[in-house]
Amino acid sequence: MTLPHLSRLIVTIDAGVARVVIDNPPVNVLDAALAGELVTLLDVLRDDPTVRVIVFESANPDFFIAHVDMTLIDTPTAFDEVARRLPAAPNPFQALALRLRAQPQLTIVKLEGQARGGGAEFVAAADLSFAALESAGLGQIEALMGILPGGAGTQLLSERTTRGRALEIVLGADLFDAATAERYGWINRALPAADLDGFVDRLARNIAALPEGVIAAAKTALPPLDLDVGLQREHDAWAGLFTRPAAEALIRGGLKDGAQTPDGERTLEALLRRLWERLRPT
Template sequence: MEQTTTDILVERADAVLTIAFNRPGRKNAITAAMYQTMADALVAAQTDTAVRAILIRGSAGIFSAGNDLEDFMKTPPVGNNPPVFQFLRALSSAEKPVVAAVAGPAVGIGTTLLLHCDLVYAADTASFSLPFTQLGLCPEAASSLLLQRVAGYQAAAEKLLLGEAFDAAEAHRMGIVNRVLPAADVDTFAATQAAKLAALPASSLRITKSLMKRASHQELQTQMDEEAVHFAKMLLAPEAREAFKAFFEKRKPDFRQFD
């Protein structure tokens, strides 16, 4: 089974469903339409008995530059059930194991989505960043909860407050990724791991994952909803407008005018 859109490739080979960012000319920056395609694929996978594991990867040595800011400004994630939140809910509630292969940059949601995956493998060329404060925004995807849970408060505070990039070795030390591999090997290795999962009893995987996540599921959804309320308000605030304007003008934003 293969479904090709302009920017997302959804393909099932044997029992592994692969969702691949396919927009290398824009560093795999994600649009609302791309979120919708991924959300629909994840929802369909829930009830498709032919799918036993899910693999998320990038293309052309790039994972994702995060949100496409131009599209983001045209279709901000506000209102009733925007595609980005459909995607995050589908990913966070996926019953089947989700594996990610990360090469090159993983920015913003390109990093936070990894916190919802079960296994994450990174190329030694991978870089990660959570530049929400630099854009006048706040964390999303429950990252304010999940990052400190896996990395500890101080490490999470450094990444979320400063928003500075960090490399694959540090992501591994923080517990965001399982293993760091040569860039030429990461996609194949992650696909092999997904195939191993797909060969195991589906009920055993489903129940094991459910037992590990059940205690925190409601807390995660509550945190994600609260982040979304703040995020939507901050997206319309002067600080974000200044950050986005500076991005398009290729200059540093000036936040000194804001309290």
């Protein structure tokens, strides 16, 4: 198989395992270009029977995928081209999650740093996810921007956790450490950072070495839930909030205050809360 030219993904394949390193500086924002490369790679690998497992990780130890690009507020059609290559869904961000879930290979996320918003949705859409105890963090921060998760996040959380925990994640809008994310069922397992690489590598190789047909049979026997109705509800709720003045003010203000820069992203929840304190009507 010849891999396409990819500028934001570093791909190596060995012993049936494709390792995909995300490298979209400075913080791995999920922009249209990165989404397009992910779809291209998934499409190419889908038809390669020699690849049994796909492992996603980041070139930046601090950030896996930060979140969807906030500058889309000025370019709302930026994902339209990518959407044409994705499954039918109320919006392209949901469609990307559905595309990842439909991959015939087993998909694994190795999470060392932070993943918020669309990045956290990508983690939840993968088949398996493992995180570093000391450094990994997950957050659905959309409420702090005046909106809700719109890339299947509410539905994926409902699938993985309880309703109460999903509401806590969505409305509390905090960054969850790996131990709590494991306890809530958001990820498979939290491991010491020193053990994460070895564990994921061993698991991926062991699964890739299984007899032909076993992975496909397991994914058929354990299908993901049908999210169609829930995705439409989520999209309607998300889109309805997106048109309100608070969302635009928080997104534009967040960018001005340092969102999508390494310093701003490390404490993004605090940045957005301070911003809302300034903007909140008195």
